[in-house]
Amino acid sequence: MATYTTAETRALPPGGRARSFLRRGQVGEDIAYLITLAAAATIFLITSLIFYELYVQSVISRQKFGFHFLFTSTWDPVAGNFGALPFIYGTVVTAALALLIAIPQGLGSAIFLAELAPRKVSDSLTFLIELLAAVPSVIYGLLGIFILVPFLQADVVPVLKDVFGFLPIFQGAFYGVSYFSAGVVLSVMIMPFIVSVSREVLIAVPRDQREASLGLGASRWQTTWHVVVPYAMKGIMGSVFLALARALGETMAVTMVIGNTPQIKASLLAPGYSIAAVIANEFTEAVGGLYISSLIELGLVLFVVTFIINGLARLMIIAASGGGANT
Amino acid sequence: MNVLMFSLTGLCTLFTIGSLLFILGYLVTHGASALNWDFFSKLPVPVGEIGGGMANAIVGSAKVLVLATLIGVPIGFLGGVYLNEYAEAATAFVIRYATDLLNGVPSIVIGIVVYALVVRPMGHFSTVAGGVALGIMMIPISVRSTEEFLHAVPNSLREAAIALGASKWKTIASVVVPAAITGIVTGTMLDLARVAGETAPLLFTALGNQFWSPGWNHPSSTLPVMIFTYAVAPYDDWHRQAWAAGFVLLMFILAINITARFILSRASYAPRGMV
Numbered sequence: 395m396a397t398y399t400t401a402e403t404r405a406l407p408p409g410g411r412a413r414s415f416l417r418r419g420q421v422g423e424d425i426a427y428l429i430t431l432a433a434a435a436t437i438f439l440i441t442s443l444i445f446y447e448l449y450v451q452s453v454i455s456r457q458k459f460g461f462h463f464l465f466t467s468t469w470d471p472v473a474g475n476f477g478a479l480p481f482i483y484g485t486v487v488t489a490a491l492a493l494l495i496a497i498p499q500g501l502g503s504a505i506f507l508a509e510l511a512p513r514k515v516s517d518s519l520t521f522l523i524e525l526l527a528a529v530p531s532v533i534y535g536l537l538g539i540f541i542l543v544p545f546l547q548a549d550v551v552p553v554l555k556d557v558f559g560f561l562p563i564f565q566g567a568f569y570g571v572s573y574f575s576a577g578v579v580l581s582v583m584i585m586p587f588i589v590s591v592s593r594e595v596l597i598a599v600p601r602d603q604r605e606a607s608l609g610l611g612a613s614r615w616q617t618t619w620h621v622v623v624p625y626a627m628k629g630i631m632g633s634v635f636l637a638l639a640r641a642l643g644e645t646m647a648v649t650m651v652i653g654n655t656p657q658i659k660a661s662l663l664a665p666g667y668s669i670a671a672v673i674a675n676e677f678t679e680a681v682g683g684l685y686i687s688s689l690i691e692l693g694l695v696l697f698v699v700t701f702i703i704n705g706l707a708r709l710m711i712i713a714a715s716g717g718g719a720n721t
Numbered sequence: 722m723n724v725l726m727f728s729l730t731g732l733c734t735l736f737t738i739g740s741l742l743f744i745l746g747y748l749v750t751h752g753a754s755a756l757n758w759d760f761f762s763k764l765p766v767p768v769g770e771i772g773g774g775m776a777n778a779i780v781g782s783a784k785v786l787v788l789a790t791l792i793g794v795p796i797g798f799l800g801g802v803y804l805n806e807y808a809e810a811a812t813a814f815v816i817r818y819a820t821d822l823l824n825g826v827p828s829i830v831i832g833i834v835v836y837a838l839v840v841r842p843m844g845h846f847s848t849v850a851g852g853v854a855l856g857i858m859m860i861p862i863s864v865r866s867t868e869e870f871l872h873a874v875p876n877s878l879r880e881a882a883i884a885l886g887a888s889k890w891k892t893i894a895s896v897v898v899p900a901a902i903t904g905i906v907t908g909t910m911l912d913l914a915r916v917a918g919e920t921a922p923l924l925f926t927a928l929g930n931q932f933w934s935p936g937w938n939h940p941s942s943t944l945p946v947m948i949f950t951y952a953v954a955p956y957d958d959w960h961r962q963a964w965a966a967g968f969v970l971l972m973f974i975l976a977i978n979i980t981a982r983f984i985l986s987r988a989s990y991a992p993r994g995m996v
Contacts, residue, residue, distance in 0.1 A: 426890035433799030502733030530918020643827025645921040704825035
């Protein structure tokens with residue numbers, strides 16, 4: 395028991411501290427506080443636990459390979475040689491291709507919805523586009539395998555090879571499953587994020603900016619492209635980073651259309667592999683501590699990368715909306 | 722120039738909307754035609770045989786989602802209450818950051834962590850592990866939606882309750898939360914819809930099961946995992962069933978989404994910027 399000062403002892407009711415606790419009638423208050431605090435602490439605990447588990451469970455491969463793991467390109471479960479490079483390459487290439495397609499497409503749609511469409515039309519179209527974001531990844535994969543890949547094989551790639559076949563990225567045989575197919579599927583998946591956030595940011599640009607530009611004689615398109623979009627650029631970049639983070643972590647759709655071949659090829663038409671895809675495919679069949687540990691280390695790499703990119707995205711969106719972001 | 726650029730943007734929008742309509746349309750025509758009563762009532766038949774259904778997957782998905790909601794929503798809701806009503810700035814920042822971090826974790830990584838935390842100690846795959854994985858995924862969205870809708874309740878309500886003599890927790894429980902309840906419930910619905918389609922975390926937690934999964938401690942098949950397994954297999958009948966399952970899953974998710982957003986548009990206190 396702690397010793398009290400004379401002043402405190404005089405102030406306590408008979409029965410001491412315990413009595414005053416109950417007498418205050420604050421039991422409900424304190425319990426409510428403790429319960430909600432416990433819930434919040436659990437969230438913090440879970441997040442820390444994720445990082446901790448990834449780090450600890452990958453100790454075997456981290457100790458064996460060190461940083462070379464990130465730069466080795468062999469993936470040989472039989473000989474026990476594991477390297478992350480083919481998967482990092484595949485993840486980056488598919489995400490880059492997805493962004494290349496989705497950014498102009500998404501920004502264009504956002505401009506149309508923010509500047510041109512009447513408010514009601516814009517709202518209902520945005521609702522539809524946000525429904526696209528609700529479609530699960532495995533269904534994108536389903537459509538990818540049975541519709542997109544045959545379509546690319548029959549109609550798109552022959553044309554691409556005719557016109558751009560001299561480029562190294564369009565050389566080699568096309569079996570359907572490839573970086574290219576994965577990139578296209580990913581682009582459709584991340585587009586709704588770019589559209590919805592960019593549209594909000596564009597709408598938030600103050601009216602005076604537009605009116606000032608028009609007042610100086612600029613056309614509507616000049617106003618949009620040279621005034622409104624640059625003003626909203628931070629928020630748009632934030633949406634791009636968010637989309638990127640989503641594309642990097644996407645598992646099912648990519649697994650189903652990328653071809654699942656751990657190799658590094660310059661051609662987009664070649665089959666490849668991504669970090670999430672290899673974990674999804676091989677984790678349940680991985681035998682031996684080193685194999686599983688390598689897969690978990692890949693998960694750690696993915697976690698760290700998405701962590702960094704998500705952080706950047708949040709920073710940009712907050713900077714764009716002047717701290718009033720609701721994302 | 723104006724006309725050219727703006728019609729280009731219109732084309733972009735058309736393409737985006739078009740892809741959604743195409744996805745919906747194809748799934749409805751192809752998936753609905755593949756659906757039959759067997760799908761909902763029969764177990765999968767051995768590989769290569771025709772027929773059978775996904776009754777165990779539907780029940781398995783339901784079990785996993787119920788467990789996920791029971792785990793994710795209370796933690797998320799109470800965490801959101803803490804963030805909005807009790808926390809000081811520094812603590813709130815840390816918790817919010819952790820929540821955002823958790824939201825950004827790829828679903829496959831959550832699967833790995835739950836494998837290490839639940840499956841390995843238990844010694845086998847189970848519905849419980851699947852429920853825990855999806856529950857963890859439900860927490861961040863639950864926190865964020867609770868916090869936003871609580872924040873949207875005007876302070877005058879809180880002040881009025883306190884002026885009438887209610888204690889803080891009583892205010893929260895009987896005044897603030899009921900005012901925000903529409904939003905919180907719809908947020909939960911949207912959360913559920915998102916998690917219902919997740920496949921990756923279930924791949925090594927609930928794994929799969931050709932038969933009925935008794936209780937909570939056995940591996941269980943779930944609809945998204947079945948779609949994945951059947952789609953990548955070489956059997957035509959399995960492809961047909963994958964389409965049917967995709968149709969059922971998508972209809973379920975879209976129904977929840979549309980209902981939730983519809984209710985939200987009529988909510989009394991909605992934060993600005995929410996649909």
